[in-house]
Amino acid sequence: MASFTGQDLVCIRGERLVFAKLDFTLESGGCLTLIGHNGAGKSSLLRMMAGLLSPASGVMSWEGEPVSQDMDEHRERLHYVGHHDAIKPVLSVEENLKFWAGLRSDASKAQANFKEALDIFSIGHLIDVPGRFLSAGQKRRANLARIIASKSPLWLLDEPTTALDKESIKKLEDVIEAHREKGGMVVLSTHSDMNIKDQQVLNVGDFTAARGHESASLLAEGI
Numbered sequence: 001m002a003s004f005t006g007q008d009l010v011c012i013r014g015e016r017l018v019f020a021k022l023d024f025t026l027e028s029g030g031c032l033t034l035i036g037h038n039g040a041g042k043s044s045l046l047r048m049m050a051g052l053l054s055p056a057s058g059v060m061s062w063e064g065e066p067v068s069q070d071m072d073e074h075r076e077r078l079h080y081v082g083h084h085d086a087i088k089p090v091l092s093v094e095e096n097l098k099f100w101a102g103l104r105s106d107a108s109k110a111q112a113n114f115k116e117a118l119d120i121f122s123i124g125h126l127i128d129v130p131g132r133f134l135s136a137g138q139k140r141r142a143n144l145a146r147i148i149a150s151k152s153p154l155w156l157l158d159e160p161t162t163a164l165d166k167e168s169i170k171k172l173e174d175v176i177e178a179h180r181e182k183g184g185m186v187v188l189s190t191h192s193d194m195n196i197k198d199q200q201v202l203n204v205g206d207f208t209a210a211r212g213h214e215s216a217s218l219l220a221e222g223i
């Protein structure tokens with residue numbers, strides 16, 4: 001059974017402490033939902049989990065081994081869908097999906113699966129449409145389709161329901177459940193309620209409030 005953990009994580013951005021002493025534990029089939037006020041550090045924590053931001057201190061581990069030992073291997077085991085859409089405006093939906101799939105080691109499998117993934121999010125009919133003509137919700141659905149097209153055990157989803165209609169939110173909840181049933185893990189941030197069973201909730205604000213305005217240089221002595 002896989003596990004993904006973080007211990008004593010400290011995040012500093014722009015020389016300001018965002019959060020400190022943050023721990024998390026996630027096991028196969030688990031879902032960790034990040035909540036907290038604007039600026040609490042939810043996106044920062046997800047970026048850290050994705051290897052896009054280094055912790056100022058603390059350790060993240062996969063099956064007990066620090067992920068920092070091999071970040072390429074860590075990135076291969078995850079899908080990160082950020083706040084902002086990653087759709088390239090001049091590429092069609094199909095080309096965007098193929099581009100993403102091509103970045104992964106299971107590229108041919110992912111490319112074979114992407115049509116099904118687009119259908120799941122009801123955007124199969126938009127396959128030839130350039131990214132710049134998609135609505136905000138269609139862009140978000142195309143972004144989410146890539147998590148289904150290529151298999152990865154760990155999904156990191158930053159406010160995945162943004163711009164989605166009710167029907168798409170329901171589909172997202174269903175694909176998250178199916179992923180977890182197969183032993184996958186999900187970490188997501190949200191400002192709204194999603195219908196997700198047996199989720200662990202982590203309020204990132206609990207690790208920021210008391211120290212949010214201290215400068216990194218002051219903190220460096222105390223961390």
Ligand SMILES: Nc1ncnc2c1ncn2[C@@H]1O[C@H](COP(=O)(O)OP(=O)(O)OP(=O)(O)O)[C@@H](O)[C@H]1O
Nearest residue numbers: 013014018036037038039040041042043044045204
């Ligand atoms: N690139 C950056 N450089 C410096 N500071 C940053 C950067 N990105 C974010 N921050 C700061 O880090 C803190 C945490 O931001 P983050 O986006 O992680 O919060 P959040 O909880 O996801 O917020 P929201 O709910 O508004 O999306 C904020 O104070 C923000 O101003």
